[in-house]
Amino acid sequence: MAEVNLHGRWSSPFVYRVIRTLKLKGILYEYIEEDLSNKVLCFYSNPVYKKIPVLVHGGKTICESMIVVEYIEQTWPPTPFLPTDPYERAKARFWAPAAILSVFRSNGKEQKKALKDSLEMLKIMEEQGLGEKKFLGGDRIRIVDIAFGTIAHWYGVIEEIIEVKVLEAHALPRLHAW
Ligand SMILES: N[C@@H](CCC(=O)N[C@@H](CS)C(=O)NCC(=O)O)C(=O)O
Incomplete structure (x- = not known):
């Protein structure tokens, strides 16, 4: 290889x-x-x-x-990360860039607005992207979980540093558990 x-x-x-x-x-x-x-x-x-x-x-x-x-x-096609169904593939591509970094890149009034916008977006993602599924990509990890999850993984650390919470269990229970 x-x-x-x-x-x-x-x-x-x-x-x-x-x-x-x-x-x-x-x-x-x-x-x-x-x-x-x-x-x-x-x-x-x-x-x-x-x-x-x-x-x-x-x-x-x-x-x-x-x-x-x-x-x-x-x-390396075995274990595909992109769904084969065109509609599922389009949805995966739609959610993939959803990385809420604006909150961490701003402060003051601008940060408050970024936080509000991010929470609204995450709520939509929780309801429409994750729904009742185990992963964003369905029953197993797919491209959208890799794209979004890798960024979300850093939230905890950044949240602690800048003392602003984005992914809270009470506001986004399913996304938080995922
Ligand atoms: N859209 C790019 C973003 C990559 C990116 O922002 N990389 C940063 C590190 S987190 C970088 O190389 N920064 C160097 C610089 O801007 O000087 C991607 O998804 O690969």
């Missing part, structure tokens, strides 16, 4: 989308920790956005976390 290298940074939730996908698929890869203050790799591999994660597979470079996740999905 061609060599698989993942360039990332420990602090990036986007990198964990790729790590989880590689791990769930059982793909062996080498992880390279990048120094974001010295963007040599990013400059050559992702010259447009200069961001990690960057996956290098057999010399081919793939950038943007969800594009990398889809590339992995299509290159």
Whole structure:
């Protein structure tokens, strides 16, 4: 099998989308920790956005976390993460970028508004995206769980640092339990 290298940074939730996908698929890869203050790799591999994660597979470079996740999905098809039904696939793509980071990137009045908007959006996601299912993707982990879950995993840490709660059990019981 061609060599698989993942360039990332420990602090990036986007990198964990790729790590989880590689791990769930059982793909062996080498992880390279990048120094974001010295963007040599990013400059050559992702010259447009200069961001990690960057996956290098057999010399081919793939950038943007969800594009990398889809590339992995299509290159190593067993245990598919994208539903085969076109409508289910469209819904998975719709929810996938739903990462509520605006609350953590703002403060004061702007943060209050971001929190209100995020809670409204999460409520819709809980009702329409998760519903009565075990995972956002249905009965097992799929692409939408990887995309959203990886970001949500960091909520607890960031919430503690900035002392603002977003994913609370009383407001979003099913999403919180998921
Ligand atoms: N939309 C991108 C976002 C990636 C991203 O924001 N990466 C950050 C680390 S969390 C980065 O490389 N930042 C470097 C910079 O902006 O200088 C993706 O999903 O891959």
